[in-house]
Amino acid sequence: xxxxxxxxxxxxxxxxGIAAAAAAGKAKKALAAGGDFGGYPDSMGVxxxxxxxxxxxTCEAACNKEQGLPEPDKPFDDYSVFDEHRQGxxxxxxxxxxxxxxxxxxxxGREHPLFRKFQCNHCNEPACLTSCFVNAYTKTPEGxxxxxxxxxxxxxTCxxxxxxxxxxxxxxxxxxxxxxxCIMCYDTRLKFGRxxxxxxxxxxxVMTFGxxxxxxxxxxxxxGENPGKYVDHLYGEHEVGGTSWMYLSDVxxxxxxxxxxxxxxxxxxxxxxxxxxxxxxxxxWPALFTGFHLLSTRKQANKEEPPKA
Amino acid sequence: MGLKTGKQVGxxxxxxMAAPLVLAYSANGEVFELSSLANLYEGVSFDHDxxxxxxxxxxxxxxxxxxxxxxxxxxxxxxxxxxxxxxSPACNSCHLIEPFSSANLSIIEKNPLLHHKMKPGLKAAFHxxxxxxxxxxxxxxxxxxxxxxxxxxxKFYNTGQYAPKPGKGTGHH
Numbered sequence: 022x023x024x025x026x027x028x029x030x031x032x033x034x035x036x037x038g039i040a041a042a043a044a045a046g047k048a049k050k051a052l053a054a055g056g057d058f059g060g061y062p063d064s065m066g067v068x069x070x071x072x073x074x075x076x077x078x079t080c081e082a083a084c085n086k087e088q089g090l091p092e093p094d095k096p097f098d099d100y101s102v103f104d105e106h107r108q109g110x111x112x113x114x115x116x117x118x119x120x121x122x123x124x125x126x127x128x129x130g131r132e133h134p135l136f137r138k139f140q141c142n143h144c145n146e147p148a149c150l151t152s153c154f155v156n157a158y159t160k161t162p163e164g165x166x167x168x169x170x171x172x173x174x175x176x177x178t179c180x181x182x183x184x185x186x187x188x189x190x191x192x193x194x195x196x197x198x199x200x201x202x203c204i205m206c207y208d209t210r211l212k213f214g215r216x217x218x219x220x221x222x223x224x225x226x227v228m229t230f231g232x233x234x235x236x237x238x239x240x241x242x243x244x245g246e247n248p249g250k251y252v253d254h255l256y257g258e259h260e261v262g263g264t265s266w267m268y269l270s271d272v273x274x275x276x277x278x279x280x281x282x283x284x285x286x287x288x289x290x291x292x293x294x295x296x297x298x299x300x301x302x303x304x305x306w307p308a309l310f311t312g313f314h315l316l317s318t319r320k321q322a323n324k325e326e327p328p329k330a
Numbered sequence: 331m332g333l334k335t336g337k338q339v340g341x342x343x344x345x346x347m348a349a350p351l352v353l354a355y356s357a358n359g360e361v362f363e364l365s366s367l368a369n370l371y372e373g374v375s376f377d378h379d380x381x382x383x384x385x386x387x388x389x390x391x392x393x394x395x396x397x398x399x400x401x402x403x404x405x406x407x408x409x410x411x412x413x414x415x416x417x418s419p420a421c422n423s424c425h426l427i428e429p430f431s432s433a434n435l436s437i438i439e440k441n442p443l444l445h446h447k448m449k450p451g452l453k454a455a456f457h458x459x460x461x462x463x464x465x466x467x468x469x470x471x472x473x474x475x476x477x478x479x480x481x482x483x484x485k486f487y488n489t490g491q492y493a494p495k496p497g498k499g500t501g502h503h
Contacts, residue, residue: 073458077473082487096489098473214432221430225461226454230430231438239448246405 025319037312041305058287059263060145064164065211066233066265067220068240069138071277072250073227076100076123076136083222084121084140087206091118112278115140117191120203121219126277135272138219138227141166141187141203142257143265146287152182157200163212164233164265165205173199184261184283205265233265240269262287366427367453370483374456374476384467392459393419409445425455 082097084090095102103125105113112124121140128135143166150158150166157172158179175198180188191198206217215221216230229236240255256274257267260283268279275281365373381392389397394406398415401407416423426434429451438447450458464471473479484490 075461079487085488086486092494093488094494096493097487098489214435216430221428224453224457226450226458229448231435231448235438235447 033312037308040308043304058146060233060265061160061162061164062234064145064162064233064265065230066143066164066236066267067205067217068229068231068236069266069268070227070229070243071135071137071268071270071272073225074123074136074138075225076103076125076134077224078102078123079222079224080138080219080228081119081121081123083218084203085119087209087218088120088204090120093118113139115187115189115202117189117193117201120189120201124278126272128272128276131272135270135277137277139187139278140219140266141205142185143203143205144261144287145263145265146261146289148182148184148261148288149179149188151287151289151292152178154178161207161211163205163207165207165211167204167207168200168202170199170201175199182288184280184288233263233267236267240267243269259285261285262290364456366422367456368477370486371473371477371479389419391463396424421455421459422452425449425452427452429454 078097078100081093085093085097102113103123107114112126113119113122115122121138123136123138126135126137143164145160147158147160147166149168150160154176155172155174157170158166158168160166175190177188177190177200179200180186180190187202189201191201205211206215210217220228220230229239231239237255237258240258244251244253244255251269251271252273254274255267255269256279257264262285268274270277360377360379362376362378363373364376367373382389385391388399390399390401393399394403395401395410395413396416396419398413400411400413426449428434429449438444449455460469460476461471463469470476479487479490481491485492488494
């Protein structure tokens with residue numbers, strides 16, 4: 022144990038100070054680099070106008086064929102599916118056989134029921150991607166959030182992370198169950214600049230395909246040019262940092278199953294500040310607490326040294 | 331008698347070759363065969379004369395302003411109140427079969443002054459315009475009321491002869 026004379030004290034303080042400054046600088050850089058992403062500037066998106074949907078389920082059929090999904094339990098022109106409900110009265114959800122579903126909501130005072138197409142919203146900063154520890158998800162520049170089923174270990178953490186409860190799971194597979202979801206037809210269409218199959222198939226033109234920023238402008242134009250028709254809110258414009266699939270409705274969104282309490286922060290914001298501090302803490306705390314320990318045991322150490330003759 | 335056999339055959343062949351050019355969009359009297367989108371269903375036999383009677387000559391109910399009459403929607407009046415008859419009032423002259431092709435999207439991008447940026451495609455325009463009115467007037471609103479499903483459609487929708495066998499459900503949601 023070194024003697025705590027003035028020389029050693031100054032040496033120690035200088036060394037500690039440099040170490041602390043370096044670690045703090047690293048943490049600051051990490052915090053700054055973890056700024057908001059906001060999506061790729063030219064990413065494509067889809068605007069869903071729910072006032073136009075008549076619940077024909079052509080989009081479900083188109084997805085089934087485009088993605089080579091298994092045969093459905095009921096024909097796609099069988100509308101008794103709208104009466105199927107899960108525990109708690111919840112409407113249908115996406116499954117390994119159906120990457121998109123249309124659900125019906127009966128609204129008081131509205132002449133026809135409202136139909137809502139439900140599928141992955143392809144968030145700008147996806148929670149699924151954030152939570153995946155094997156990096157199976159990718160946010161493509163074209164806007165789609167895709168995944169590599171070969172990398173997926175089937176842990177289902179993304180299913181918990183997703184604020185919309187989108188990712189489905191191949192429960193039917195005993196050996197290799199993986200996560201399954203809409204990929205915006207990336208492999209077969211989006212990569213080549215073509216709209217997803219559901220968008221193209223819709224007879225009512227419910228969905229508009231284009232650049233996300235153009236769709237935002239179009240949506241607000243529609244709201245403005247049809248006073249009183251739409252709820253003055255474009256769902257997905259800001260929710261969880263913005264999503265590529267956005268929705269217009271004439272019925273308040275909370276009545277048709279949209280979560281209005283998600284906030285504007287992407288899910289990653291809830292964890293990235295904490296995670297950015299970890300390197301600094303791992304550098305400073307050992308040094309700091311070693312210093313405390315040595316200081317506090319100095320007296321005993323000095324006593325144990327045999328007195329110099 | 332008339333023409334020699336050879337010339338008859340030649341004439342018939344000539345007419346047969348011309349047929350595809352007119353079949354895609356043809357008027358039979360004033361009944362239009364709308365079949366440019368026919369894929370899962372048959373084309374639609376659209377009785378234009380009957381519809382002219384039904385709207386009491388108010389062309390703008392379907393044709394916006396392109397038939398020379400002022401548009402119904404007040405939002406359109408500021409620009410289109412005096413618009414003349416368009417070169418072609420047909421729906422497909424403005425509403426494209428593939429509205430989201432990259433070619434079309436790049437046209438929109440290159441023309442920032444274009445007002446009608448995201449017009450519905452032809453399929454959407456037909457359904458929105460036709461069904462909107464039919465719902466109010468009691469016209470046909472069911473899919474097959476206007477166009478019968480063909481086998482390709484039955485395969486697509488997993489219905490008819492392609493319906494899943496009963497009892498085959500996995501029981502999963």
